[in-house]
Amino acid sequence: MKVITTVKNMQILSCELRKEEKIGFVPTMGFLHKGHLSLIDRARSLSEIVVVSIFVNPKQFGPSEDYLTYPRDFERDKRLLKERDVDILFYPDIKDMYPTGYSTYVEVEGFDATLCGARRPGHMRGVATVCMKLFNIVRPHLAVFGEKDYQQAILIKRMVSDTNLDIEIVLSPTVREGDGLAVSSRNIHLTDKERKDAAVLYKSLLFGKNLVEEGEDNTDKIIKTMRKMIEGKRTARIDYIEVVDSKNLKLVKTINKPVLLALAVYFGRTRLIDNIIAVPARWNV
Numbered sequence: 001m002k003v004i005t006t007v008k009n010m011q012i013l014s015c016e017l018r019k020e021e022k023i024g025f026v027p028t029m030g031f032l033h034k035g036h037l038s039l040i041d042r043a044r045s046l047s048e049i050v051v052v053s054i055f056v057n058p059k060q061f062g063p064s065e066d067y068l069t070y071p072r073d074f075e076r077d078k079r080l081l082k083e084r085d086v087d088i089l090f091y092p093d094i095k096d097m098y099p100t101g102y103s104t105y106v107e108v109e110g111f112d113a114t115l116c117g118a119r120r121p122g123h124m125r126g127v128a129t130v131c132m133k134l135f136n137i138v139r140p141h142l143a144v145f146g147e148k149d150y151q152q153a154i155l156i157k158r159m160v161s162d163t164n165l166d167i168e169i170v171l172s173p174t175v176r177e178g179d180g181l182a183v184s185s186r187n188i189h190l191t192d193k194e195r196k197d198a199a200v201l202y203k204s205l206l207f208g209k210n211l212v213e214e215g216e217d218n219t220d221k222i223i224k225t226m227r228k229m230i231e232g233k234r235t236a237r238i239d240y241i242e243v244v245d246s247k248n249l250k251l252v253k254t255i256n257k258p259v260l261l262a263l264a265v266y267f268g269r270t271r272l273i274d275n276i277i278a279v280p281a282r283w284n285v
């Protein structure tokens, strides 16, 4: 595995490689877990060269968020990627990505009304900006994103389509622990009690999905039930539970098409997100 640490060298290498081979790309912020590894496997199955980036992007964290405490372990990540047969690890320096005077941002409109876009001002802009930069540096044919960050994946698809980037965006399913908790780099921060309580997230999503499938079309009722389940856990503090159109992510009041049930919940200081798609029974007939 080659480790490339400068923007220039990565650009030179990918320009050369992409003439002959299909490049699959997995952007990450490191502290890799089995969710990332499944994205890498997906990229591997679809391309000849697999590039993974590790860059904790300061532009997507708000001033009171966890940029400084975001978990990092480069040596462990490097070993995992080597074992996974990744071809190139791109590990740029912050000054190379955002040199003094940096002032260009990518704004994808309409993503600040719901979900994390509404709660984390500037987050979606930071994600779009770094992904546009990484796409221009790595020049992949395809890039793989996890469904756990569903809004992020839809945003990137929109950006790629709107700006005519010739990159296929592939979505890959959320990987879960045995009790259903979605794997996330942030899970490491949970205490034993918080970790146990956090299993309620997936349980509540499954419960909500079931209600939709059984014909409940009132989102307020579904959210109320899910809220009650989550509030039953002492360490949980709900940031949001929302039901949105699975295509355009707009809030839905009455369910008559596929929806995304999505939530963000704090356990102690750790904010976790998760989601599930629910298709009303009548939609299939």
Ligand code: PAF
Pocket: 027, 028, 029, 055, 057, 060, 127, 130, 131, 149, 152
């Ligand atoms: O999902 C992530 O880890 C990040 O948002 C991404 C896509 C690597 C951009 O920094």
